Amino acid sequence: MNLLGIQALLTLICYFFFIFISFWAIQGIHLERILHVSDPNQFKTLIVLLSIGLGYMGGSFFLELINNIRNLSYLLK
Template sequence: MLGIQSVLTLICYLFFIAVSFWALQAIPFYKFMGKYPEQARVLIVLLSVALGYTASSFFLSLITTIRNLIFLVK
């Protein structure tokens, strides 16, 4: 059971990082950082990792909390 949960957590992290990366592509960071387009790309990757990890942690915590509500009823 613990191995399955670890795999699902990893998939969740990767999914939300990919969604964050896709969403951040719409923001033109290269306009803000005119002389540094390579750094703008690195910034997008780092922001997508941070945002994806945060969103994924929130949803994983929410799912765990909902699963633990069962113990309140028993």
């Protein structure tokens, strides 16, 4: 396996992990009390889309943080 394949696999795992965490966290908020839900299917779709968005942002932040920490070694050389 080359380095790009390993990095792609770790990126996918990181994104799915953060999407799962955000989905779990959003379900604990009980948004149906705040929003007036007319169609339950639309509400479930909203929760999934919010989870994907938050998970992607959290995963991107985490991956960029790791990448920047790794690049700090070039500053010291």
